[in-house]
Amino acid sequence: MSHKIDDLTEKLLECLEELDHYKANLDTWTDSLDELSEIEDAFEADSRNKLHGKTILDIGTDCVKPLYIALKFEPDKIIGIDEDLSYPYTSDVEQNSKLFTKTEIKLYNCSCFNKERLEKILTKEKQTTSDFVLISKTLHHLRTGECIAKERDQNHECHPDEECCIYKFEEQKIFDRLLQLGKRVIVYEYFCAPEEDDDKVRGRGGYFTTEEWRQIFRHLSENYRVELIKPLRCHLDKKGLKPVIAKLRQIDCICFYLEQSPDG
Numbered sequence: 001m002s003h004k005i006d007d008l009t010e011k012l013l014e015c016l017e018e019l020d021h022y023k024a025n026l027d028t029w030t031d032s033l034d035e036l037s038e039i040e041d042a043f044e045a046d047s048r049n050k051l052h053g054k055t056i057l058d059i060g061t062d063c064v065k066p067l068y069i070a071l072k073f074e075p076d077k078i079i080g081i082d083e084d085l086s087y088p089y090t091s092d093v094e095q096n097s098k099l100f101t102k103t104e105i106k107l108y109n110c111s112c113f114n115k116e117r118l119e120k121i122l123t124k125e126k127q128t129t130s131d132f133v134l135i136s137k138t139l140h141h142l143r144t145g146e147c148i149a150k151e152r153d154q155n156h157e158c159h160p161d162e163e164c165c166i167y168k169f170e171e172q173k174i175f176d177r178l179l180q181l182g183k184r185v186i187v188y189e190y191f192c193a194p195e196e197d198d199d200k201v202r203g204r205g206g207y208f209t210t211e212e213w214r215q216i217f218r219h220l221s222e223n224y225r226v227e228l229i230k231p232l233r234c235h236l237d238k239k240g241l242k243p244v245i246a247k248l249r250q251i252d253c254i255c256f257y258l259e260q261s262p263d264g
């Protein structure tokens with residue numbers, strides 16, 4: 001009897017897990033729509049609100065945003081990359097979007113750190129530089145430095161699986177690299193430092209702290225042209241840093257874009 005109950009419990013748990021998985025996939029469609037409503041002003045479409053002739057590289061794509069962007073703004077081409085393209089609708093979006101939009105959508109399983117593979121893809125797609133590089137909810141995954149978890153938790157010790165590790169975010173490297181891939185880099189980021197980042201892989205992930213944001217924005221304002229889109233629309237320079245950092249404590253989403261500085 002107890003065997004049977006154990007079996008049933010196990011089956012039920014499996015079903016619940018599967019249900020969670022479906023729900024997460026469904027949530028992507030509404031979350032993506034929310035994100036796009038915050039991001040869209042950063043594209044600066046033409047007078048007809050289109051991006052005709054433009055190209056986009058979507059790093060860490062959810063495979064859904066390219067479809068929404070194609071339907072609304074009609075750019076020429078969107079390449080989406082992610083190192084774990086596990087959504088069940090990936091190939092449907094890629095194939096069947098052709099029925100609804102002239103925008104070419106290409107989705108690839110590729111990490112943006114895999115320079116060689118990414119270059120091959122971009123050469124094949126004839127899109128070595130894009131007009132826009134979109135980094136949505138992905139910037140905090142671009143951590144490449146040594147583990148800094150000890151700064152947050154004195155008792156931290158690095159384990160082989162690095163589950164609790166958090167790599168340092170190397171702003172000097174990352175943004176230069178991103179600006180090699182496109183003329184305008186659009187960043188949308190969700191952050192809530194005390195909250196657990198549930199799609200963190202090894203030390204790559206963990207939301208930014210206010211101190212990390214301060215460093216990132218200081219570096220950006222000194223080296224690039226930076227425009228803030230949300231929560232307020234303004235040009236970001238060294239003088240404007242303080243109120244922006246203060247504002248970060250009250251919000252958990254931010255959108256900005258950067259380009260090469262006109263005098264640099």
Ligand SMILES: [Zn+2]
Pocket residue numbers: 147148149156157158159162164165166
């Ligand atoms: Zn560690």
